[in-house]
Amino acid sequence: xxxxSLFTAVSIILVANAFALIHxxxxxxxxxxxxxxxxxxxxxxxxxxxxxxxxxxxxxxxxDPAWETFGWExxxxxxxxxxxxxxxxxxxxxxxxxxxxxxxxxQRARRAFVALEYDGPAWxxxxxxxxxxxxxxxxxxxxxxxxxxxxxxxxxxxIDAATDAAILRGRHPDRNAVIxxxxxxxxxxxxxxxxSQRPSRAAILSGSVQEVPSSIHVPRPFSDGFRxxxxxxxxxxxxxxxxxxxxxxxxxxxxxxSAPAIP
Numbered sequence: 427x428x429x430x431s432l433f434t435a436v437s438i439i440l441v442a443n444a445f446a447l448i449h450x451x452x453x454x455x456x457x458x459x460x461x462x463x464x465x466x467x468x469x470x471x472x473x474x475x476x477x478x479x480x481x482x483x484x485x486x487x488x489x490d491p492a493w494e495t496f497g498w499e500x501x502x503x504x505x506x507x508x509x510x511x512x513x514x515x516x517x518x519x520x521x522x523x524x525x526x527x528x529x530x531x532x533q534r535a536r537r538a539f540v541a542l543e544y545d546g547p548a549w550x551x552x553x554x555x556x557x558x559x560x561x562x563x564x565x566x567x568x569x570x571x572x573x574x575x576x577x578x579x580x581x582x583x584x585i586d587a588a589t590d591a592a593i594l595r596g597r598h599p600d601r602n603a604v605i606x607x608x609x610x611x612x613x614x615x616x617x618x619x620x621x622s623q624r625p626s627r628a629a630i631l632s633g634s635v636q637e638v639p640s641s642i643h644v645p646r647p648f649s650d651g652f653r654x655x656x657x658x659x660x661x662x663x664x665x666x667x668x669x670x671x672x673x674x675x676x677x678x679x680x681x682x683x684s685a686p687a688i689p
Contacts, residue, residue, distance in 0.1 A: 460601050460670040461679070462544060468580045469642065469666050471652065482649045484666070486640040486676075488542050488582040491552045492632060504548075505611070505633030509587055513538050513633075515613045521629035526615055530631070535612040539674070540635055541586040541598045542605045548583040584635055587611060591674065608674055610637040639675070642668070648681045 469484040492503040511517045514536050519529045543549070553576055582605070588594040591606050598604040612634045644652065644666070651664075663684035668676045 456672040458601075458669050459595075459672060459674060460605050461667070462602055462605060462670075463665050463667045464544065464582065465666075466662070466664050467578060468544070468582045472641065482644045482652045484642045484644065486582075486638070486642055487580040488584060488638070489552065489580055490584045490635055491548065491555070493634070503616075503630070503632035504585055505587060505635070507631045510611075510613055510631060510633050513587060513589055513611060515633075517613075517631055521615060521631050526629065530613050530615045533613050535610045535636065538587050538589055538609055538611045539591040539594050539606050540584055540609040540611070540638065541594050542582045542607060543585045543598070544583075544603050544605070545581040546583070546603055548585045549581045552583060587633070587635070605668075605670060606674055607638050607670075609635050611635055642676055642678070644678050644681070648678050651681060651683055 468487055470487060472483040472485050492505065507517050515533060516529075519526050523529075556576075585604075586594060586597060587609070588597075594606055595601075598606075614632050614634050616630050616632055665682045665684075666678060667680035667682075669679045670676050
């Protein structure tokens with residue numbers, strides 16, 4: 427009985443590994459969907475491997491400019507009512523209606539594809555917005571304002587969404603600057619706080635991007651440099667070349683260090 431259970435467990439593991447290998451092969455067998463080089467800002471180290479693990483992992487970090495506010499005002503959402511409607515959300519109830527809060531809270535999140543632009547116009551606009559708000563509210567108490575750190579903040583910005591990845595790629599053809607990733611999108615009615623907490627404004631519909639795949643595993647030999655890093659690695663700078671395949675999943679194609687790893 428124990429032998430049969432062991433055989434079953436081993437068989438399940440082998441089948442799961444086989445499916446994983448087939449999935450990875452399919453993802454890489456076709457044309458490269460995206461090839462992009464990101465830095466430690468966009469790919470912070472998730473953990474340090476132990477001696478028994480030959481790889482390291484990173485978390486893909488990106489920003490949504492509509493939710494990265496530095497002052498009292500919110501920029502216009504890129505995930506606006508037009509895009510939300512195209513994603514399949516029901517936007518028939520006017521945002522100003524008394525029925526709107528309950529109507530939009532009851533709508534389920536939807537699967538879609540999201541475009542993330544690296545170090546482009548969306549990032550520069552985001553920086554300009556933050557700098558403008560900092561100047562305009564320089565005399566106000568800063569306790570409730572998020573600090574803006576462009577030197578460490580990710581330069582990867584969400585800019586567009588669609589239900590069809592091909593349509594999204596057609597709108598953003600630069601495969602070296604725009605990543606297309608699967609995501610889950612939720613509809614949101616704004617403002618989220620009462621008028622007494624911030625200047626009153628008309629209610630609008632926007633979207634919130636959730637559940638974007640973020641974990642990226644770095645296998646050997648690319649992980650060797652990270653495993654040789656000193657314990658105190660705060661100043662370490664690196665660039666990681668990623669390739670996304672037909673399944674919109676990444677793999678590491680190269681790593682460059684701006685400071686030498688410890689031999």
